[in-house]
Amino acid sequence: MFAAAAPLLELIKLLPRFADIEALLEHEIEARYILKRAADHLELGKLEGSSSSEEISYLIGALVDKHWERIHSGHFSSVPLVIRKVYALGCYFKIIFMLLESTSHEQREKCGAILDEAQLLGCTDKLYAKSKDLQAALMSYLDEDVIGNNSKPLPILAPLERISSRCDIPQLNAPSILEFRNSCYQAEQPTLLLNTINHWPAISKWRDLNYLLKVAGNRTVPIEIGSNYVSDEWSQQLVKIRDFLYRQFGRETSSDDNQEVEYLAQHELFAQIPTLKSDICVPDYCTVSGDTPSNVDIKAWLGPRHTISPMHNDPKHNLLCQVFGSKIIILASPADTPNLYPHESEFLNNTSQIDAAIPDFERFPLLRRTRFYELLLQPGDCLYLPPKWWHYVRSETPSFSVSFWWE
Known part of the structure; x- marks a missing residue:
């Protein structure tokens, strides 16, 4: 079912290995089980022909949905940071599994929306060593040609000439x-x-x-x-x-x-x-x-x-x-x-x-x-x-x- 092209393999290399996130998941038993299976599964050489691919993809989706609900269960400021971090990790893995199914324009648009959710609702700061690299690589990959060439150009704003003006402070x-x-x-x-x-x-x-x-x-x-x-x-x-x-x-x-x-x-x-x-x-x-x-x-x-x-x-x-x-x-x-x-x-x-x-x-x-x-x-x-x-x-x-x- 899954086949990974070279660009996807490069994205997978930027995902965390379980050892990178094990400490974060110490008290999150369910997330620990699911993300370990996903991380182990996506190691190079285990992508093709695995009967567990669909099951893991389903579990990742359920993990993301559950943590979305946990984030929305009360005031955002009171949501524990670990919940937001698990949500972001789940989104990253979910995007990769979706791209392994299809890299169509529509699928990439859906993945882009999930990436936005990871950044807006989740916590990607200091998530793991290569988190920022994955974030930037996903944006580059998902946004390629997504704007299209049929849009009219936006203006280039002229620089403003500096003017003398009132200033009541030093x-x-x-x-x-x-x-x-x-x-x-x-x-x-x-x-x-x-x-x-x-x-x-x-x-x-x-x-x-x-x-x-x-x-x-x-x-x-x-x-x-x-x-x-x-x-x-x-x-x-x-x-x-x-x-x-x-x-x-x-x-x-x-x-x-x-x-x-x-x-x-x-x-x-x-x-x-x-x-x-x-x-x-x-x-x-x-x-x-x-x-x-x-x-x-x-x-x-x-x-x-x-x-x-x-x-x-x-x-x-x-x-x-x-x-x-x-x-x-x-x-x-x-x-x-x-x-x-x-x-x-x-x-x-x-x-x-x-x-x-x-x-x-x-x-x-x-x-x-x-x-x-x-x-x-x-x-x-x-x-x-x-x-x-x-x-x-x-x-x-x-x-x-x-x-x-x-x-």
Whole structure:
């Protein structure tokens, strides 16, 4: 029933052997049994003519289904990490067994969806030594020719000319680590950092939206629908990046003010798509606390103009780096928290009820006591925000930002 071509054999080599995952499965008896059988079965030389192939494939499918249910049985944050890791491993093995049955376009599309589930719901971080290699190889194999040549090209965004603009906070030109530690980090001083990420390949590569389409178009990601997450019309959907790119950046729709605004916001895109992560690097400033780059949370923010993050604060240090496009940012100190009317609900208590761009002093009279700071974040700029500083962000053009959060 199964026959493995050379590309599949290379993928199988990147799967874990049982010894690679044995410690993880110490207390997962069922998963231990199934994944051991699958790993042993897929060793080279045992692929052809095995009467147990269909049985193992069935068991892997059942394992994935069961752990999907376990992940969805309560709040996602309370799901034990081992469950998410077993789910990701099961998805990897399930994809290989499906490809051994068929490598048709339809089958590869199904496998691509399973890979997205492994990354979005499972935990692929530090899963086993070759996990990232398998992830990248699967993407390359599954996405080959999947976009097709019948799609219209996406625009290549022109570089923005730098303009002089209001900046109410200090600016530093490529500060040293010591200067950053003293003037920004220890002083808890929001600062605009200039000329610190100009060496990123992303600065030039990502403006070509066809590049993003090629390396990421077939991935499924959560997209925010609506310009502002506190509006009544706001919602979220899982969509292919290619559909998002064409709707929001296609030539026919990019200038349509009636186009519904969609935003890829606060998503761990670079864990999902390693090729994009190779176009950036964690700035050294993020390790000033003694933390390692691997412990820095990296988030992507991609959208058209008019996307808005309402006035809110975050619990960690934040370095917001602008790859292309520009954003208006309005800040307020943690000392002004009582004057900013945070929402009372637990879910939104880090978000203000005000519209920082158009303050309503009659409805929110305490705003008169608040000092606001405004700046324009332009390509190549990084904004350092200490924990709990309030910030409002509005894109003035199509925009791609990367934020780095650390303790």
